[in-house]
Amino acid sequence: MPIEQLGFTPPWQDSEPAAGQAAPAGRDTSIPVPAGLPLPQPTAAVQPPTIGADYNTITVAHRRLYWSVQPAHLHPTVAEHTRLGLHLLAETTGVARRLLATALAESLLLAGRIEFFDLRQPDEADATYVRALQAAGEANDPLLGAAILAHAAFIPGWAQRRDEAAERLRAARTYARRGPASAEFLAWIDAVEAECDTRCGHPKDALRVIAHAEDILTTGSEHRSPEWFTWFSPVRLAAFKGNTQLKAGRFAQAHETLTAALEALPADEGKQRTVILGDLAAVEVARKHPEEACVHAQAALDQLGIIWYATGMERIREVRQSLQPWADTEYVRELDDRLYGWQTTLSALRR
Known part of the structure; x- marks a missing residue:
């Protein structure tokens, strides 16, 4: 008998269409196996x-x-x-x-x-x-475990639950010691901690952690990073640093750091380019340069038109909110025309 007729919900999809009904539009993209349940154990080596x-x-x-x-x-x-x-x-x-x-x-x-x-x-x-x-x-695989735990720390960190983020990062560092981890890997965990501290309103603490990450990269390590470790580099650490300097009110330093990071960023890292451009726009708003801020925001929207990145769009929305005192200027209106164009607006609502 079909499992639905036995009164169970299939684990491979949310629901099955009833007899005579069309299948629902779209696909279930949730990841199977509810968290906490054990993974499937081998029944036969087929x-x-x-x-x-x-x-x-x-x-x-x-x-x-x-x-x-x-x-x-x-x-x-x-x-x-x-x-x-x-x-x-x-x-x-x-x-x-x-x-x-x-x-x-x-x-x-x-x-x-x-x-x-x-x-x-x-x-x-x-x-x-x-x-x-x-x-x-x-x-x-302890290094994969460390990478997963550090990524998981972003979630409470961005929600300003600093203690919970710190606990996940302690676990990540514990797993990384079992690796052993490369200098780049350890510096990335520091960068995650710095971003969580920044989001939780502690940018000075974050800058100290970033300085520690820079020291780790300078010292180096005999261990190599795994092949799957593709989301971090010294340029990305500089982007973390620039954002933290921005939140700490060090606008001149943030402008210098972010400009250098943008120039050094490889051409194929479009998602990171969006974030850096958004931070540069925020720096210009803080320095009372709204027109320059709009230039960076427009460039970020150009990049978002190539590939969507919700984190980058959040940066641009924050910049636009801070530009409200100049809402009647031509350059802000031009930004609004881009930000609230048909395609951009529909994409944002869909997501």
Whole structure:
């Protein structure tokens, strides 16, 4: 009998259409396996020994696609990939299972990153990170566990729950020590702490942490970063620093730091470019240069037109709010025409 007729909700989708009804529009893109439930245990090794490597090939492709594909298009594909990985875990044993679990943990981490940074769905991201940590534990990969925990710290950090963010970061550092972690990896955890401190209203503490991260990068380490560690670099640390200097009221320093970061940013890092441009626009507003702020905001909107990034759009909305004293000027009105154009407005409402 179909599982629905037995009174159960299928775990692979939210609901099935009733007999005679059309299937609902769209696809369920939620990640399967509710947080807290154990991962599927192997019942039989029916998959070949190459299954882990084959599954990882797709995970690596998604890792690269993240930087250029629209998040609303990529997320359903990544979610389906995690579904497949969870099913395959029940059919895989030994080394292949460990490799599969590692790739699954990375895929779940990517899904959580899209949910939090690109789609602004923090609750969904928090649950996805729990599942990712389960997979990293199955793979016994402490560095992946550290990366997942540090990403999870963003969620309470952005909600100004500093103690909760600090606890997750302590756990991330504990896992990183088991790695061992590279200098870049440890500096990134510092950068996460700095952003959480900044969001919680403690920019001076954040600047001290960033200085520590800079020292780590200068000293270096004999350990190399894992291949999946693609979201951090010295340029991105400078972007963190510029945002913190902005929030600390050090506008001249923030302008210098962010300008240098923008010039050094690789051409293919469009999402980070949006954030830096938004911060530069905020610096110009603080310095009473509204026209220059609008120039940076317009450039950020150009980048958002290429690939959507909810975190970047938040920066631009904050800038526009701070530009209200100059609302009647031509350059602010031109920004409004872009910010509230048909396509931009519809995209924002859909998301």
